[in-house]
Amino acid sequence: MVGSAVARRAIDAGLHVVLSNSRGPETLAGLVAELGDRATAATPAEAANAGDLVLAAVPLAQHERLPRAELAGKTVIDPMNYALYPGFSIPELDNNELTSSELVQRHLADSRVVKALHNYGTKGLLEMFRPAGADDRTALPLHGDDATAKKEVADLLDVLGxxxxxxxxxxxxxxxxxxxxLYALAYIEQPPSGLTPQEFVxxxxxxxxxxxxxxRVKELAAATVRGPAGFQL
Known part of the structure; x- marks a missing residue:
């Protein structure tokens, strides 16, 4: 969902987007038609080749399917999150040896991975964009090991509002x-108490x-204490 929301905002901001999924470009025909002339569909490898910035909006469990060769030298935005569910766990994450983004960076060793757009809902992306300098403009966090790549992603977020x-x-x-x-909670109205993980989502x-x-983003990040990894589903 984050992929289509970012695509919509990017199109509205005047950018061109190339969409892909695991099912083939033809399955994106409806979305491409809805987005208009600045949107096209392609295979994952073709989209990776085409993009100046690549948003890897796939489940973390499928991150090793990302095309390493085509993404080499690219800045890759990682919006993935680790969610535990029956039959799936990653011991290195469970033990807090790595973050999920370090895992993605290890797979994409020749790319510049930036963690962003992972903690914010699609509703906010489509409704809360504001011009630069607006008093009620929302700030989103990013993380990365390459300063130039982080600047590229920060510039994109600015364009998106x-x-x-x-x-x-x-x-x-x-x-x-x-x-x-900072994972969703800070950005939405206070949820009712007692929700199950599925109800919270x-x-x-x-x-x-x-x-x-x-x-406020800086304040909350500084006060956060590391706990068990993974959203329990």
Whole structure:
């Protein structure tokens, strides 16, 4: 869902986008027609070749399917999150030896991975964009090991209508991952108490978004304590 929301905002901002999925370009015909002339569909390898910036909006369990050769030398935005479910776990993440983005960077060794757009809902992306300098402009976090790549992603967020807050390296990206205040919670109206994980996900997807300034993002990130990895589903 984050992929289509970012595509819509990018098109509205005047950018060109190349969409792909695992099912083939023909399955994206309806979305491409809806988005208009600045959108095209391609295979994952073709999309990776075409993009100046690549948003790898796939489940973390499928990150090793990302085309390494075609993504070499590219800046890759990682919006993936680690979610535990029956039959799937990654011991290195469970033990907090790595963050999920370090795992992605290990696979994409010749790419520049930046963690971003992983903690914010599609409703907010489509409704909370604001011009630069607006009092109620929302700030989104990013993490990465390459300063130039982080600047590229920050510039994209600006074009999409959001401020960016650089919160350090991929190793620090747990500060904005699942089970932290900056993972959705800070950006939506307070949810009812007692929700199950599935109920929280459903609530977060439809809840009204609230603006969060850069200073608040920094404050929450600094106060976050690392806990168990993975959103429990």
């Amino acid at each position: 959001f401020d960016a807050v650089d919160l350090g390296t991929l190793a620090e990206s747990w500060r904005t991952g699942p089970n932290t205040p 459903a609530y977060a997807q439809q809840a009204d978004a609230v603006p969060v300034p850069a200073a």
